[in-house]
Amino acid sequence: MKDFEGTLRMELRDKEYSEGYAESFLNSYIATQIKVIREQREMTQAELGQHVGTTQAGVSRYENVSYSSWSIKTLIRLARAFHVRLKVSFEPFGSLPEEVIRFDRKALERVKREDDPGLMEEPSPLLEAIVAAHPRPVDIGEWKVLMQGGQKKGTANGSSEVLSQIPESSLQQSNPQEALCM
């Protein structure tokens, strides 16, 4: 992959070549991300079409790496249907190889606003400690249990279980039991 990155970086020094590559990648990126997020939301093309005011055939046209007649208006409609924001940004050509290499299904998926960790309450030192003690992904239900004192089903006092996983140094500044009962 390093060889590929170097080759592409060298090729992109040619102005016309870089424009052709970047514009083609842009169209491929948008079409693929629409398909990936639609599948992530378990929507059919017809259902997405209803949300954005087009037909199944219209969505099928968007989900085509060769489609290039994008309008900001259409993309905003799609963003609203997916419960995400649209970001349009001008970038230098030198950042393209990394984007090409990073491109895959997982990198294109986006959480809905309801599950958006960035919209949760401001993280407290305790929250950060819990995150540090749980390197694996924590689902929303488990997260709420942790933040409400760790009272888990079948556990007399879930908070002690949670506390045992938090590094002591993270808990020195406050009474952990009080903090867990926010």
Added chain:
Amino acid sequence: MAFDLYDFIDNRGENVLSGWVQGAGLTGRDRGALNQKIDMLQMHGSDLPPKLLAGPINKQRHVYKLIIHADKMLRPMLCKGPFDMGAEFTFLLGAIERNFKLDHDPSEATANREILLSERKRRTPHERF
């Protein structure tokens, strides 16, 4: 998963796709767009990027077109496999579309595929343009 790409070699021992690129008078923009689609095919195959390949082409059961809209409408033709259908693609012929018509008959691509099936050595790892 990365896929292996190959180019068909004609009866003079020349790489058909390289020969096509050299003779077709492609602009820098054409080459950039062409390599972008080929890179995507190599890195992701034809399942993740939607409609990266068109086909199979009418009456040619195994021939697909890679669709490139640049200064020219490039339509290199290829097949899956043909030896490992899930892990490789082989470019069989270069073509350009003008007024909705290809400048090469897709049956030429089918013929090249048939030759390849009987002479496994008639292909070489894909050469980047």
